[in-house]
Amino acid sequence: MTTASRSPMQSALLFAATAGLALGAAHCGDNDSTSTKGCPEGGSTSNAGAGGTGAGGASAGGAGGTGGEAGSKTVISSVEDKSVRFATFKADCQERGGFVQTHAVCSGNNACKGVSFNKFDFFLTEHTCSAMNTCGGMSCVVLPEDAGRTPEEMYETSCAGCHGLAENGFVLYMPPGTDLVQALADVQTKDREFIHSAIAFGISSRSSNGVAAANMPPSHKVLSRAEIERVTEYALELPMTAEEYGILGVNEEVTPE
């Protein structure tokens, strides 16, 4: 991690943390009223702060610290910064070991601790857990600390159940109708960040007839960013075959007994 020069986002957050500012950020409603499970800091007791933590939510625990008391969701700092743009936000997020999610409107979701930027009021808010994502703008979802897992271990526990055991090679699943030869070539040349982000947040999509597909679960509460990068390299180096995933009545039929 380089600290030679500080980006506007880091400066703003550092400023807010050292000054002990506790400006309330505008949040959407509580999108995570049922659970915060999986968040590294816990935080499952209450969502009371989600609708407007307001003053008092901040902890001057120092920039970069998690600052969260167990069992609570805490705004570490919240400060107006009109200079924030996607590229700087993304670079800072990467330094924090996170991935960016964007929110068109009040589309906060259940991602864990990180930083959110609200494009309507320009507030940059560092927070410890979910239900603090922003109301239109972008979030930096910070992933867990690196647990030092090897690619082999991670692949076996987090990937092999779907993509097949390493010794049998990696099975790349593609929607019915995909050119599989092309898909095998494409996955190797695809921007790695596209794949890392797909593993972090999972793959869900919608077909042309509007049916939703939830195909790969998110790993951002389990693996660190570096672990995702390591397991991706490992997976892409395995012998690979591509298969269309089956949808009954589309490319798969049942034969009545």
Ligand code: HEC
């Ligand atoms: C629950 C099953 C499941 C698990 C677990 C899973 N995947 Fe996937 N993965 C899928 C499916 C299904 C697709 C295809 C999704 C689609 O394109 O609609 C996919 C797609 C991919 C792709 C292609 C992405 C792209 O952009 O084309 C890669 C690479 C991948 N997975 C790697 C991994 C790795 C590495 C892990 C472990 C950390 C993992 N997957 C865990 C089911 C899974």
